[in-house]
Amino acid sequence: MSYIHEHKDWPAFRWSQERLADRLASVRHRQGRLIGRMEGLGFRLRAEAVLQTLTEEVLKSSEIEGELLDKEQVRSSIARRLGMDVAGLVPADRDVEGVVEMMLDATQNYTAPLTKERLFAWHAALFPTGRSGMRKIAVGAWRTLATGPMQVVSGPIGREQVHFEAPNAARIEKEMRAFLAWFEAGVAIDPVIKAAVAHLWFVTIHPFEDGNGRIARAVADLALTRSEDTPQRFYSMSAQIRLERNAYYNILEATQKGGLDITAWLEWFLDCLNRAFDGAETILASVLRKARFWDAYAGTPLNDRQRAIINRLLDGFEGKLTSSKWAKLAKCSQDTALRDIDDLLQRGMLVKDAAGGRSTSYSLREV
Secondary structure, X not given: OOOHHHOOOOOOOEOOHHHHHHXXXXXXXXXXXXXXXXXXXXXXXXXXXXXXXXXXXXXXXXXXXXXXXXHHHHHHHHHHHOOOOOOOOOOOOHHHHHHHHHHHHHHHOXXXXXXXXXXXXXXXXXXXXXXXXXXXXXXXXXXXXXXXOOEEEEOOOOOOEEEEXXXXXXXXXXXXXXXXXXXXXXXXXXXXXXHHHHHHHHXXXXXXXXXXXXXXXXXXXXXXXXXXXXXXXXXXXXXXHHHOHHHHHHHHHHHHOOOOXXXXXXXXXXXXXXXXXXXXXXXXXXXXXXXXXXXXXXXXXXXXXXXXXHHHHHOOOOOOEOXXXXXXXXXXXXXXXXXXXXXXXXXXXXXXXXXXXXXXXXXXXXX
């Protein structure tokens, strides 16, 4: 069996413009409509939508690789770096700061050229300790022959299934020069198609020991940001890929084991991107709900604990809010938590959920 990078014409990708035409037109139309709607929100709501979107992008891109980051740390790191005045910011770990730094560089500095040095900086940001888990890796450098074949493998030890083997490490310098030259050249293809090709091409070269998937998605995000000519992000491609992770890996494997006609991959990418726009509607609804809530209680005096935890609820708190969770989140005593909650119940901002007794929990009142 041969891989796509072993074909003699590699990387002369080709595709059917006819098969892609309707999908591409739909994506471009929805892209324009979404940006137009968000631009009409006003600065404060638009900034909140960007913060939610970038938080989802960072969380879900890591989640695709099985790495779970703390949502509040991610949100706080992004808000600080964007200079946003957001209540309840928390310190972020080095690994969170690194992922955020890479994603913001890709989307906020989208006009800057993509270079070898920039990719090395992204990689170093992803692995600040020089390790991937317990394993020491070469950071800010291409993988070398010393690491052996770079394979994508699943299954238990002794019964592994090899899904893909990347080009030999000796080829990487030449392969990446060609990729970067193409990425920065004024090639006559639609920028959204370019994002899809770049994603596939980069992840097929697999130039680093680890982090290739996350960096490939950051490269695609950079290209998508260029296609819109604005650093403001209102949808998350990684969040949609996370929802479709099995299909994502299946189409990648099929494409990397196929020929240089990558129409099927491009169809999947465009369809996934179209579905990602649906996720933007969820973010928009959340932003508007948050705005309505605070507008309704604009004159209500609250302490910092109450304001911070209400914002947590508005941003999508997982599970039930109880007095013990309040005390833990607010770093206060149980008695203080109960006083805070009782005050909000009296003001009508919180309501008790149906179950009572030891399992008493609370939700925000809908406005």
